[in-house]
Amino acid sequence: MFRIYAHWGLPRTLPPPSLSLTRGRVCVRSYQAHQQQGEELISWVRQNGGHVHPSLCLSSIGNGGMGLIATQPLVSGTLLITLPPHLPLSLPNSPASSSPDYTLAQLTKLVPDELWALKLGLKVLMERAHIGSFWWPYICNLPQRFNVPFFFTGPEITNLQYPPVIYQVKRRCRALLDLEKELRNILTEVPSNQHPFGGQEVNASSLGWAMAAVSSRAFQMHNSKGSARLMLPLIDMCNHSFSPNARIIQQESKEGTSFSVIADRHLEEGADILLTYGALSNDILLLDYGFVVAENPHDFVEMRYDKAMLDAARMAARLNGDGFSQSAVSRQSILEQLNLEGAGASLQVNFGGPKLVDGRLLAALRVLYAQDSDYDSVQQRNLSELQMLDGAPLGDVIEKKSLKTLVAICALLLGHFPTSITEDENILKKIDLTEAGRLALEYRVAKKKLLVDCIQALSRRITSLEKDTMQ
Numbered sequence: 001m002f003r004i005y006a007h008w009g010l011p012r013t014l015p016p017p018s019l020s021l022t023r024g025r026v027c028v029r030s031y032q033a034h035q036q037q038g039e040e041l042i043s044w045v046r047q048n049g050g051h052v053h054p055s056l057c058l059s060s061i062g063n064g065g066m067g068l069i070a071t072q073p074l075v076s077g078t079l080l081i082t083l084p085p086h087l088p089l090s091l092p093n094s095p096a097s098s099s100p101d102y103t104l105a106q107l108t109k110l111v112p113d114e115l116w117a118l119k120l121g122l123k124v125l126m127e128r129a130h131i132g133s134f135w136w137p138y139i140c141n142l143p144q145r146f147n148v149p150f151f152f153t154g155p156e157i158t159n160l161q162y163p164p165v166i167y168q169v170k171r172r173c174r175a176l177l178d179l180e181k182e183l184r185n186i187l188t189e190v191p192s193n194q195h196p197f198g199g200q201e202v203n204a205s206s207l208g209w210a211m212a213a214v215s216s217r218a219f220q221m222h223n224s225k226g227s228a229r230l231m232l233p234l235i236d237m238c239n240h241s242f243s244p245n246a247r248i249i250q251q252e253s254k255e256g257t258s259f260s261v262i263a264d265r266h267l268e269e270g271a272d273i274l275l276t277y278g279a280l281s282n283d284i285l286l287l288d289y290g291f292v293v294a295e296n297p298h299d300f301v302e303m304r305y306d307k308a309m310l311d312a313a314r315m316a317a318r319l320n321g322d323g324f325s326q327s328a329v330s331r332q333s334i335l336e337q338l339n340l341e342g343a344g345a346s347l348q349v350n351f352g353g354p355k356l357v358d359g360r361l362l363a364a365l366r367v368l369y370a371q372d373s374d375y376d377s378v379q380q381r382n383l384s385e386l387q388m389l390d391g392a393p394l395g396d397v398i399e400k401k402s403l404k405t406l407v408a409i410c411a412l413l414l415g416h417f418p419t420s421i422t423e424d425e426n427i428l429k430k431i432d433l434t435e436a437g438r439l440a441l442e443y444r445v446a447k448k449k450l451l452v453d454c455i456q457a458l459s460r461r462i463t464s465l466e467k468d469t470m471q
């Protein structure tokens with residue numbers, strides 16, 4: 001199950017950024033060049049009607065990344081940045097026909113909707129190729145490389161050890177390669193005055209760069225006209241925290257939507273300005289942003305609900321009884337209500353997050369362990385009661401069996417990983433790891449620790465039930 005080989009990662013680094021080299025300037029993110037470009041970006045925002053608090057600067061924050069820093073203490077409520085409506089970069093709404101933007105709009109239709117970052121990425125590539133682009137001071141400040149997994153080598157992708165995310169990486173690789181092919185065919189027919197990339201070739205690597213630039217930096221805006229994703233220059237220099245010290249607000253006016261960042265706490269001198277990117281799992285953080293958070297409260301490990309797997313877990317937990325596949329028709333209807341059986345069933349169940357265990361899986365186990373004689377009691381419970389971890393809605397005996405089976409499932413999932421946490425932690429101590437190699441290790445260690453945490457929390461519940469029974 002955990003031995004999927006993905007040996008077609010795209011080249012690790014982008015080829016020389018052909019699109020920017022033609023401008024006579026090279027986007028190199030050396031420290032000094034970066035500082036200077038950072039200052040140019042701040043000046044550009046101010047020159048174009050935006051506000052940047054004088055006590056803010058762009059600075060290196062380690063790992064080659066940059067961030068926004070307070071150079072003086074700032075009180076909570078301070079307005080840090082404001083971008084007027086014309087500074088965000090987004091896909092144009094109704095471009096004039098026979099303009100490059102119109103061609104671009106046609107090209108975005110080739111991209112599946114769920115890969116919205118690739119759609120907006122085409123616009124970023126277009127501005128990167130456009131000599132004299134209004135957004136050049138912004139585009140030029142974007143990182144040249146992104147540590148997202150579709151740039152990993154095959155072995156690095158395999159080293160993630162978690163099939164759902166490996167599947168997503170492969171899908172993204174495939175989408176980039178497919179789009180490269182389609183664009184190559186279409187763009188040869190486009191007249192030069194309508195060519196969105198100034199006649200330059202766009203390949204899977206530059207598409208990947210653009211998709212990562214967008215997925216790791218774009219914001220979603222909602223207003224009366226609907227929702228849209230956009231790039232917010234300078235605001236997107238803020239790094240992420242689940243306990244942020246600043247927030248974004250949106251203001252509507254007849255000119256459009258402007259965006260501001262406000263300090264949400266007192267900021268000490270030298271504080272990083274941190275926003276929250278949302279309640280995101282490590283899968284999304286890895287795939288879209290190229291980093292993971294240890295002990296991420298929003299992370300989870302997924303598995304496919306399958307009675308054969310539950311049977312294996314029951315046997316591993318040394319619990320007797322008939323196989324779950326023999327379950328009575330009466331239980332079937334509850335499993336259907338839980339959407340785990342029947343047409344259109346949704347079989348993905350998760351461990352982790354604030355609930356610890358997917359309520360549907362817990363309810364299914366409780367129901368599957370119920371005897372025919374318990375059925376009246378099952379009928380008296382509503383579905384949400386059956387899904388709550390607190391309490392033992394069908395009695396302590398069924399509860400202990402259900403919890404022991406869940407512990408066994410976590411242990412089986414853990415056993416599917418080819419290496420243990422200790423082995424991974426030893427590899428992490430090596431100094432010659434690549435950035436991608438380290439990220440893959442951190443990612444899989446976080447998944448395994450999540451399962452260990454689940455086992456420990458569920459075991460504590462079993463122990464407390466056993467104590468109650470003995471009293």
Ligand SMILES: C[S@@+](CC[C@H](N)C(=O)[O-])C[C@H]1O[C@@H](n2cnc3c(N)ncnc32)[C@H](O)[C@@H]1O
Binds near residue numbers: 064067217240241291
């Ligand atoms: C919106 S940008 C923030 C600015 C970025 N650091 C830069 O140098 O341009 C998001 C990227 O910053 C980095 N980042 C943000 N928050 C992070 C965090 N908490 N830990 C590690 N990297 C983070 C990741 O590379 C992510 O893709």
